[in-house]
Structure formats: structure tokens, C-alpha cells
Amino acid sequence: MNRGLHIAVRLPRPGFALSVGLDLPDQGICVVFGPSGSGKTTLLRCVAGLESAARGIVRIGGAVWQDDRAGIRLPVWQRDLGYVFQEASLFEHLDVRGNLEYGLRRTRRNDGEAGLMAAVKLLGIESLMTRPVHTLSGGERQRVAIARALATQPRLLLLDEPMASLDLARRQEIMPWLERMRDELRIPMLYVTHSTDEAARLADHLVVLDAGQVRAQGAPAEVLASVESPVMAGGDAGTLVHARIVERDADWHLIRAEFPGGSFWIGDGGQPIGTQVRLRILARDVSLQLQEPTQTSIQNHAQAMVESIGEGPHPSQAQVRLRCGGVPLLALVTKRAVNELQLSPRRPVWVQVKTVALIP
């Protein structure tokens, strides 16, 4: 664990106390998920050293940034990190290159220019270098802000809802760059969001924060499916399924994605056979039947076992947690249906899935 990130911080605030302990591997995106006011941003600020009242331990690899018992507390500018704020917060008095070089010039690296160019290429902003920042679009600004944080070649990247200030189109413009970072960067990243969609697409590790405490953490598929975490019980509740493309039906523009509990047909997005994909299945798109469904417009069904039944977002609704092979699924159904089908733990059922979203 010496190479990873170790965080144990406490920050008392009036009417609220952040208390978080996390151990994370030395690379990949850890999504910190939770409703607003749950302390996500505060957690990032504590790690960065921006909250002077925070106490505890922040350690990355062999470097100790903070250990208040040992009297160690590095100021922000001595912590080897990159921080992307919610609004891009570019320096308006500098052009894009000036922004990118600001941090770089303050690190004493010999390979600085190479690091800068790598960040520029990774975020695809080569053509923006000489532009004044006030001429950039929202999506471009945020990409420059991310590249600026990466240009110093930090040991840790902190991203605070980098897409919250963008509209849907701009988000879709940025998402591929973030996925590329997840796949190519060899540093740990803490990514704060309250969007289940971003969490599902980006997370290697998922932490659910509520009222300053860690409510759940672990593999995204498991955490997203846990009925116990109430933040997941909204209309966005759903699960993640890791699958592989195994077959293509060219006549009907469909591809088949196989996972341990079965397989689903989905719209052909041009992925080659053998590609690993993530399928996002919302609880409200899953229906349950006792017999194998036939003669229905819904093409995708699989056999599963009821694991537990919890409360849904409305008093009439129940959220049913299922196992389909080894894979957890959620179904949002009415309590009357639970009663009529006599659903209870360990009961075998058929699940029908109306919509399967494929995410790269």
C-alpha cells in the first residue's frame, strides 16, 4: 500500500463534520460521489491543503504531505498535485500557453516541456495555444484547465466536478478526453461528481459520501447496485455490467454483449468483436417476470435471482436487487407487483431490460 494514496482527514464545521478515511491504488480514477453538501469538495480541498482547519494524514507513495501528529503539514504549493476546479478558473491575463506554463515554470523539472506537450496532446488543445482565454468555449476552457493541472506532471490529480458548469453538449465533448485520461495516465485521480452517469462511465473505484462520511466504497458495479446507499435510490439508480462484444448482426445493426449472467443485444456502435465495454442499466428499465418472456418487443432478457428488496423513491415503489450470474442488477417495480409475484429473497425470476446504454 506504500505506493498508493492514503487519506485520513477530519474537518469539523458548524453543523457538519467531515471524517473520511481512504486507501487508494497508485493509478486510476476514484470517483467521489454524493449529493450536494455531502462534503465532496471539502474532501478534495483537505487533500490539497486548502483547508487550514483540516487535521489528519495525507500520504502519497512515500511522500507525507500532512501528518498532524508528527507535526508535518506541507503548504499547498509544496504538494505535488494538480487541481481542476469546478469553473475552469483560467488566468484571464494570460493566453493559453501562459496558463499552461504557469505551473510548469515553478517546478524544477528537466523534462518540463515534454510533460507540457504530453498534456497538450492528451487533451487535444494544440490549436488553442496562442488564443487569449476569453475567446475559448466552456469545453475548451475546461480542457485547458485540466492540461494546466497535468503539465506539472503531478503525483495526484484532483478534479472537482469539472463538468458541472457545462451544458450537455459540452459534457459530451469533454467525456472522451476524461476517458482517455483514465486509460492513459499512471497517477491516481480523485474525481468529484454528483452525476451517476459520470460515476458509471469513469470510475475504477467508487466512494459514496453522505453528510461527511463514507457510506459505501468499492468496485463501481457493486456500489451502484447496493440498495442500502440512499443516494442511489433516485430516478437515476442503475447498475454497471462489464461485458464483451461477441457477435455482430449486420442485417439489423445489432451487436451482442456477453457478461457472466447472459448477453444483451444492443445497437451497433461499430465496436470490433472482442471489445470490453460497460453497460449501464437503469433500475426503471428493468422489469421482472416469473416465466421466460416470449412474444414481446423487448429483446433482452436473462435469468436472475432476487437478493433483497428495498424502498424505492416513491412509497408505491420497491427497488429489487438481483443477481444475474455474478452480476448485480437493480429493478424498480411497484410494491403491488412485488406482492402479486410473491417476490422474496432467493426467488428465481426473469429480468427484461428495455434499454441498455453502452459506455466505452
Next chain:
Amino acid sequence: MAIPLSHESLQAVGLTLKLAASTTALLLVVATPLAWWLSQTTSRWRAPIGALVTLPLVLPPTVLGFYLLVALGPQGPLGQFTQAMGWGVLSFTFTGLLIGSIIFSLPFAVQPIQHAFEAIGKRPMEVAATLRARPLDAFFTVALPLARPGIVTAAILSFAHTVGEFGVVLMIGGNIPGKTRVVSTQIYGHVEAMEYAQAHWLAAGMLLFSFAVLLGLALMKRRMDRILA
């Protein structure tokens, strides 16, 4: 057409410009750190210090001039100090006038800069810190450039306000030709001596100058807004 101003009047114009330029330069050095402190601090001294800085805005210049005269005089605490240092008594000198001008125009320099720093907010300084900049480094490379419109406004207002001051000048400068007699006191002198033509020239010059300054400021603000929008 020959220049319609007397030698004395020209001397007063020159002295006014010298006083305004020196006051502005020194004020920026004094006001910038003070404005930064006022914009950032949560200290309980913030309100009293802020009020003290604003005081010259509401105080009659004669009151301020009177206290300065007493303080700088041979028996005053500042006068004792300057004599002990071997600088002599500063009342009725250009240096004394300069000190008075700086204090009198302090709010005109501090307030625009303070507002500019407050408008920037804490975020750019936090960003700079996460990009390895120490606080002083971040102040000079981020806060100051971003506050530039406020600093320019402060400089222009300080200059114009110093050119226009009268009461403080009369109290601590006396009205010594070539040493402490500036345009405003020169006009007063001309009027007292019934030299209305001379007074007209200087007064009209002041009027045009002040109007040009305010117009220039307004135009600059509009351009800044357009850039930021």
C-alpha cells in the same frame, strides 16, 4: 498668441503636476498592500482601519490640514521626530505638502484597488497555489495583473484628486510661490488680487482637465466591460 499665463501661474502648474505625480506614485506603493490586507483579512481591526482610511473622504480638508500642521510643526510628535532625524520641520515645505496629499487622497487609491481584489475572489490565488506558486509570487503574478483596472482607476483618481485639492494645501503648505503654491491656491490668490483674467485661464484649465479625466475613466470602464463580457 502668447501664453496668457504669468510666470507665477506657470510655476504653480508645474508644482501641481509634480505634487500630483509624486503623490500618485507613493500612494500606489502604500495603498496596494493596504488594499490587499483589507480585502483578505478577517481580523477585528479590519473595520476600524477601513474607517480610518475612508475618513479623509468625509472630513473637511481644513480639519485634516490643521491636525497635520500641528503634528508636523516644531512641537508636534511628527515634527519632533523629523527634527531628531535631522530632516528639519516639514510644515510649509513640499515634503509636508506631499505627506498631506497622500493622506488626503488615500481613500481614492485604496478603494478601487480593494474592490478589484475583492472582485477577483480567492479562487485565482488558490489555483496559483496548486500550481506551485508561493503566496508572494502569486500576489505579483496573479492578483496584481488581474487587479490592473482597479489600479489604473486608483492612479487616475489620486492624480486628479491631488490636482484639485485646496484646503489641506493651504493649511500645511502655506502658499509659498515656487515651493507650495499650486494651481488651486494660485487661483485663490488671483481672485483675491482681482486678476480675473488669470483666474479664468487657470480655472478653465482645471475644469477641462477634470472633465477629461472623468470622461477617460468612463470610456476605459466601458472597454474593460466589453472585454470581460
